[in-house]
Amino acid sequence: MAKRLFGTDGIRGTAGVAPLDPQTVTALGMALAEDLQHQKLAHLPVMIGMDTRESGPAIAAQLAEGLRRGGVGSEFAGVLTTPGVAYLTRTGEYAAGVMISASHNPFEDNGIKVFARTGFKLPDAEEHEVEEAIFRLLPEVGDSGQAAVLAESASSQRYLEFLVSTLASERPLAGLKIVMDCGNGAASALAPELFRAVGAEVTAIHNTPNGRNINLNCGALHLEALREQVVASGADAGVAFDGDADRAMLIAPSGRLVDGDAVLLIAGRQMQLDGHLPGNMVISTVMSNLGLEKALERLGITMLRTPVGDKYVLEEMVRREAALGGEQSGHIIFREYATTGDGMLTALKVLETAVRAGVNLDELAQDLVVYPQLLVNVRVKARQPLEELPRVTDEIRACEAELNGSGRILVRYSGTEPLLRVMVEGPEDGQVKRLAERVADVIRAEMG
Numbered sequence: 001m002a003k004r005l006f007g008t009d010g011i012r013g014t015a016g017v018a019p020l021d022p023q024t025v026t027a028l029g030m031a032l033a034e035d036l037q038h039q040k041l042a043h044l045p046v047m048i049g050m051d052t053r054e055s056g057p058a059i060a061a062q063l064a065e066g067l068r069r070g071g072v073g074s075e076f077a078g079v080l081t082t083p084g085v086a087y088l089t090r091t092g093e094y095a096a097g098v099m100i101s102a103s104h105n106p107f108e109d110n111g112i113k114v115f116a117r118t119g120f121k122l123p124d125a126e127e128h129e130v131e132e133a134i135f136r137l138l139p140e141v142g143d144s145g146q147a148a149v150l151a152e153s154a155s156s157q158r159y160l161e162f163l164v165s166t167l168a169s170e171r172p173l174a175g176l177k178i179v180m181d182c183g184n185g186a187a188s189a190l191a192p193e194l195f196r197a198v199g200a201e202v203t204a205i206h207n208t209p210n211g212r213n214i215n216l217n218c219g220a221l222h223l224e225a226l227r228e229q230v231v232a233s234g235a236d237a238g239v240a241f242d243g244d245a246d247r248a249m250l251i252a253p254s255g256r257l258v259d260g261d262a263v264l265l266i267a268g269r270q271m272q273l274d275g276h277l278p279g280n281m282v283i284s285t286v287m288s289n290l291g292l293e294k295a296l297e298r299l300g301i302t303m304l305r306t307p308v309g310d311k312y313v314l315e316e317m318v319r320r321e322a323a324l325g326g327e328q329s330g331h332i333i334f335r336e337y338a339t340t341g342d343g344m345l346t347a348l349k350v351l352e353t354a355v356r357a358g359v360n361l362d363e364l365a366q367d368l369v370v371y372p373q374l375l376v377n378v379r380v381k382a383r384q385p386l387e388e389l390p391r392v393t394d395e396i397r398a399c400e401a402e403l404n405g406s407g408r409i410l411v412r413y414s415g416t417e418p419l420l421r422v423m424v425e426g427p428e429d430g431q432v433k434r435l436a437e438r439v440a441d442v443i444r445a446e447m448g
């Protein structure tokens with residue numbers, strides 16, 4: 001049976017509205033407590049962190065109340081990144097971890113990501129069991145959906161110390177000039193402190209969160225201001241994080257975007273040289289550019305694709321015992337160090353690689369020849385299976401025939417929004433745009 005609450009990245013929606021209304025969030029806490037009771041982990045607290053959205057404290061308190069009703073305690077870390085919550089959960093005495101964030105979404109949205117004690121996101125089967133328990137327990141919550149009183153009781157300092165420990169020397173970025181767009185999110189205080197501690201000269205922008213400006217024309221999805229400042233100031237690099245800092249995008253001195261595909265090439269090549277890339281294998285998703293696949297192939301590195309979502313990348317990495325994986329969107333998993341994408345770790349490792357090689361980001365990424373790729377989002381009323389829409393499938397097949405093996409067409413539903421995403425990739429920009437619009441127009445006519 002399909003899950004009704006959990007998507008590819010936890011539960012997400014508009015704050016205060018089901019499934020993020022007080023009653024459902026409290027029921028989630030109760031359901032999670034029940035799950036931990038069954039695992040005989042209820043004697044340990046649950047770690048709770050959040051990004052900078054104004055709705056975060058209320059959701060954290062409602063969740064803690066549900067856990068309390070189920071006989072499980074909680075510790076509150078306040079504002080922390082998603083990978084920070086995952087790290088503290090797996091290295092501390094915690095039964096589970098919860099991150100309250102809607103990642104790159106606007107402030108009105110929020111979400112709840114649950115991590116097992118191991119620091120891994122819950123497997124689909126366990127999410128399904130928790131989800132069924134939520135619906136069963138909802139009637140017990142009552143109308144109030146009352147909240148616990150939370151005070152910060154866990155520190156992020158141990159996480160920052162861990163990130164520094166992944167580097168080969170104490171101040172490997174000494175003298176490097178970085179412009180850092182914190183997206184007014186979870187990295188706003190943490191990232192500038194971290195990068196200054198390892199020697200970088202940091203100019204931080206969009207690092208004054210007010211609860212409502214997270215991701216607002218800034219961060220990993222809005223790179224214009226960062227690119228402009230990097231070029232104008234002659235900085236060595238720009239780094240942008242999304243709301244919960246589980247991803248990073250970088251800007252080279254020329255203004256070139258160094259996205260997740262470029263990072264996988266840079267990191268994969270360096271890890272291969274260092275003997276840290278078992279099987280000469282990198283895991284990515286169906287969204288990664290053909291140019292990355294070909295660049296890795298020239299190095300003797302195989303790229304395997306998964307569905308979109310760092311959760312699925314990680315599952316394949318574990319299955320294949322791969323050390324590196326990630327998404328074009330900037331979620332990069334260094335499995336030697338982390339169980340989730342980590343924007344701050346990614347930026348540290350890429351910039352450390354550049355310094356070690358004595359080159360800038362433009363030179364590091366020059367081997368990546370990017371095929372034109374266009375993503376068109378079509379808002380839909382319902383997630384009707386594509387195989388039930390013959391006009392859509394016929395149009396996709398006709399466009400694939402025109403590409404004649406020289407490109408790709410991928411049509412998939414978003415895991416977090418009511419969108420059908422159309423991605424077309426090919427050797428010529430005009431053809432890519434034309435084919436993407438052809439498919440999108442048929443979808444709009446059939447489903448919009």
